[in-house]
Amino acid sequence: MQVCAAPPFAAEHALSCDARWRPHDLLRLHRLRQFDGEPEWVRVSFERAPYAVVRRALAADGFVAIGLRGAERSQRYGAWVHLDDIETAVPPEELAQRSPLAERTAFPAFTALAALQRDTTGTLSEFVWGPTGSTGFELATQAPTATLSSDLDVLIRAPEKLSHHAAIQLLSYLQAIAQRAGIRVDAQLETPAGGIALAEWAAGKARVMARHARGPQLIADPWAPAHGDA
Incomplete structure (x- = not known):
């Protein structure tokens, strides 16, 4: 079952989607900031493949909503990354x-x-x-x-x-x-x-x-x- 991190910004600031990245784009990340209460598998999966997928969710300016995937079908985690953490995007x-x-x-x-x-x-x-x-x-x-x-x-x-x-x-x-x-x-x-x-x-x-x-x-x-x- 997918769970989601708490957004790193005030909820009332989640008003937009950065048009540079579209849903299903895969983002290669420089780093993934730690989220409170994140599942244990998140760090392991990110070290294996430092990628996340752009998901359909609003974000504050300077952030992109992402989804992380683990080895199991049930391992899905929603989060956000700062634009500075993005290295490349693959549509x-x-x-x-x-x-x-x-x-x-x-x-x-x-x-x-x-x-x-x-x-x-x-x-x-x-x-x-x-x-x-x-x-x-x-x-x-x-x-x-x-x-x-x-x-x-x-x-x-x-x-x-x-x-x-x-x-x-x-x-x-x-x-x-x-x-x-x-x-x-x-x-x-x-x-x-x-x-x-x-x-x-x-x-x-x-x-x-x-x-x-x-x-x-x-x-x-x-x-x-x-x-x-x-």
Whole structure:
């Protein structure tokens, strides 16, 4: 179960998200400041791979909300870092053509990713996309993270409205790749309103859940001008 550190700033100052870093970007950090009551695994995991993922949460100026991951699926910890602690940022799309270590290529998640990489004319090739989750983390850090049962999580940039028909085609394409690899491919559309599950949008629901820094919300049109940036 994910727990969260107390923010290193007054709650009323958590009003913004720094546009230089977007949800699912992986940040390589110079250091990770100590948080009161943090789980024991946090320091061990950070020494193994000094990376954190940008999460959807508001922060005060000069800070970025991050998520840390441990070796177990249940080991997730939300925190904040100061901008001075960030060394580099790796967005998911920079990982789209990376490969794991040779001895890891047979893992189903990497098999599915390789199929997407080889298909340069497939439905996904029309979009800017990249792997997230354990697959993306391993590609960025080279630290073994994915398991034999890991799904392939994919982020798809969707700044322009995606029709339900196009969403159905994209979902069917990804499901076919997933079936051949024997795992799930979990795709998320990154829209102006936040993160939307591709499967929900393809289902043609009247409202879909948009994950936003200000909290999840049910909306009819993730591309409506009234919505702010995620």
